Amino acid sequence: MAFVPKPDELARIGHKPPRTGWMDTPVDFRRGTWCYAAKPKNLQALELPNPREWSPERADWKLPANWQEIILEGLRERLQRFRSLQIFMDICVRCGACADKCHYFIGSGDPKNMPVLRAELLRSVYRKNFTTAGKILGKMVGARDLSEDVLKEWFYYFFQCSECRRCSVFCPYGIDTAEITMIARELLNLVGCNIDWVAAPVANCFRTGNHLGLQPHAIKDMIEFAVEDIEKITGVKVEPTFNRKGAEILFVTPSGDLFADPGTYTLMGYLMLFHELGLDYTWSTYASDGGNFGLFTSHEMMKRLNAKIYAEARRLGVKWILGGECGHMWRVINQYMDTLNGPADFLEEPVSPITGTRFEHARTTKMVHITEFTADLIEQNKLNLAPERNEHCRVTFHDSCNPSRSMGLLEEPRYILKKVCRHFYEMPENTIREQTFCCGSGGGLNADENMEMRLRGGLPRANAVRYVHEKHGVNTLACICAIDRAALPPLMDYWVPGVEVSGVHELVGNALVMKGEKKRTSDLRGRPLPDPHTAFGGAIEE
Amino acid sequence: MKLEELLAQKKSPILERWFQLLLETYPAETARFLKREENRFANPVGHTLYQGMQGIYEELLNGMASDKINVFLDPIVRVRAVQDFSPARAVAFIFFLKRAIREELAGEMREGQTALGDFLDLESRIDDLALYSFDLYMECRRKIYEIRVNEIKRRTSRLLQRTNLLAESPEPGPEQDGLRT
Incomplete structure (x- = not known):
């Protein structure tokens, strides 16, 4: 916020910054x-x-x-x-x-x-x-x-x-x-x-298990809200379980996706996918956040918050952990977990129960990224997909900093997007993959009081989105991070109006043909589905 | 020679000078980067500033339709509205154009090659540009506050709704069953 200058100050507007060292x-x-x-x-x-x-x-x-x-x-x-x-x-x-x-x-x-x-x-x-x-x-x-x-x-x-x-x-x-x-x-x-934007989520996470301090019944309520929406759209009632001992897989994702749009649509995508596969998995209302703002505080705090995921996996007796679309959770898992709290020897090396694929790279952490899991399903023809249901989306992909630079997860999300959407366009080379530009709000900085700084920091990312928006009519910015899903909509609002932000599994949910579903008339956001013959033409583009 | 012709002829040095004056509002290290890096994705600010200034200059010579001016002016003001400038310093770059023109055309003006009336008319048009900039600047700042408010609303309203703390009247329309839109 600028302060109003006094009249005598107005008379001496200096145009140049100070020349001090x-x-x-x-x-x-x-x-x-x-x-x-x-x-x-x-x-x-x-x-x-x-x-x-x-x-x-x-x-x-x-x-x-x-x-x-x-x-x-x-x-x-x-x-x-x-x-x-x-x-x-x-x-x-x-x-x-x-x-x-x-x-x-x-x-x-x-x-x-x-x-x-x-x-x-x-x-x-x-x-x-x-x-x-x-x-x-x-x-x-x-x-x-x-x-x-x-x-x-x-x-x-x-x-x-x-x-x-x-x-x-x-x-x-x-x-x-x-x-x-x-x-x-x-x-x-x-x-x-x-800063409080870091300290409050850490304190909440330490006590309640997630950034906002949502208690178990609130978590269950919010997931059930998504269950109701899914039934309205697809006619299929999915049945997630909570804190279920003996489940094969524990699913952990950022809590932001439970209550804040557009993350909620990504949540719906997860629920639909797991239901369709008949996956033996459980949610935890205690390990209820993949996010770990401890990473932005100290090594000790990161260790404390990371430990809850593994403590819960041990308590529930699962075989391995599947992780949702989160950014910095993956930096903690991939770069620090092994020496903080690992190796997690009490869990098994993750194997997809659907395809039999062994995720060897997760041998010590026992935690698999959902896009690795889904890309494998698609590659082995285990999903029935109708990409024309995403016909209204002209998509580009924002590589979230941590999955791309801290774990090299570059191809899987793209592979999925190209299978569930028909119009996919890359942003310029020096703004994606390892060279991706931050959303401007990572590192625990997505508060609202520093909005100006966030808009500065997100400028290079938005600039590349604007390029594909103007050149190819891109209207959907896909990402695999809950902070992105919170931070990119305001960024687009200021720099590139007309571009919406979506999780990869929201688009999977749109395209996923479920057994026993009714004819879909809307996408997961409740928007009417476009007529594929009139939308953007039929060819698959890249 | 008519002023318009002179301005067209001296376009390149005037633009360079104007750009230089704008760059001087940034710290020296930054100014060097904004000028040097040519890749528009590596240097979005430098690229936006220069492209916008070129467009504004063209429009200044060709009548200055407000919708066209905004296409070039908006990106510059949008960037400077979030950078570390006071409102005055953010839009002052428009007045630097007067200085650039005066400096570059000093000789011609001294020799009386251009009619004073034409010159005053040009300066008035630049004043109009400054007023446009002020409108755009205010719109950008209003937008920032709107984004902040929307973000806070988005965070809390869904949460209250979902934890059944709110029971509002449903929206009238075909989706009466409460499907979110």
Whole structure:
């Protein structure tokens, strides 16, 4: 939000930004760019330090008296614990390969959003306190003291990194800037500087099992609501089970898909698919969120929240876990779970009960991504599909950062989309697959108070969508992440009106011909089905 | 020589100068990137700004129909409305065009090659552009607040409905059985 200037200020509008060096340009906490501070009750629930009422825009952050000591000790401890951090602090040669790869930099034009400079915010303090050259030569070698302004700058910019890891794709040394952000956020947490959009979901997840704090009966109600809608549309009554011991498979998905459109349509797609297969699976009202905002808080918090999924799998006695369309859940599972809580030896190596396919890559985590599961079903002709029921959708695919860059899941969603839709168009090469642009709201940053920042960060993604919208008439942006399903609709609303956001399994649900279904007259959103002869012509396009 | 002809002739240097002045509203590192990177997907802001400015300049020479102007002006203002600018600084780039033209045509103006009336008329048209920009800027900001409100509504209303905390009258129409639309 812009503040109205006084008359005398109006008379001196400067058009140029300050020419001070980056170290001497403190942050201006302008509303619309930062997230609200974590509420004390949420920090207390997690036994995190320094719970208090405070706001980033006020001068006094109510830090503990010895906050510098706490942070520097925290950094020392982490340098010893994570060899990667020590390397990332020392190895960067400032070649600039990452500089223009961050969506926040591209959209905002703020140089401190260049990954190299964002990392430098922490490195400068590291140099001053942990290297001989930094101690002696100070600023000459890019070292600086840890002042309150520096801490504020950390808060501003490390909660302006969505940990998407696009920059790390281009780093010749493989520096993972997301891990630098993770450590910086851990350090900020040591003195009680978190955002509520992260702390509240973590606190809720820790206590109730999901981000919103939905209790078991609410989860059951909401899934049953979807069951009713499915029956109205298809005439088929699907029968999900909850907390059922002895089921073969535990299904875990982000809770956002249970209650927020358009995720709810993806939920309907899952329920329909599992029913049609006769899958022996169960929902859990305790492990009721695949999302893990612990990843955006600290390693310990990530471990705590991840553990519930495996504890529930053990309690229910399932053989393996099927995971829904979620983004960062898969980074946790694929990159951290094994050493946090794994290996999950008490579970079996996942095997599709329908096709017999053995998912060897999930041997240790025992958790399979739903698009891997469904792509295998389609490839082995186990599904009866009517892609003409998606005739009204001209689809492109947004690779969610974590499944694409953290687990290499690139082909399966595309394979499914091409089988369930007849009009599929790729966005330009440098905006998809490993090079995909973030939605601008990942990393726990999809609050509403920072909408301006989200729209900046999502600009490069939206720009590529606009291109295929204008060139091919694309009207559907498919994705496999619940944060995408929440974050991309506002992004489209601002930058590319006329494009709707859809989960891959919503489109599967539209196309899936179910045994005993009535003639469908609407898609899962209740929109009348188009006449395939008049919609966009019959040819399958790519 | 008529002013229009002069402007057409000097299009390239005037546009370059205008673009340069706009780039100076960004930090130096950013300005370099916005100018250097030619791939429109790697550099959507630089591309949008330059394309828009070219279009606006053309329209300025060809009568300035408001619908056409908006096609070029909207993308620029839309970007600057979410960047770190005050409202004044966000739309000030329009006035930079006056400065670019004055600088580039200084010689011709001194020698009296262009009628003063034509020149004043051109400046008035640029003032109109600034007013359009202000409308567009306000529309973008209104949109941001609307998006925020919609997002909050979307998060909570479904939840209340689904947990049976709300019992509203159903929408009249063929789908009386309560199917969501």
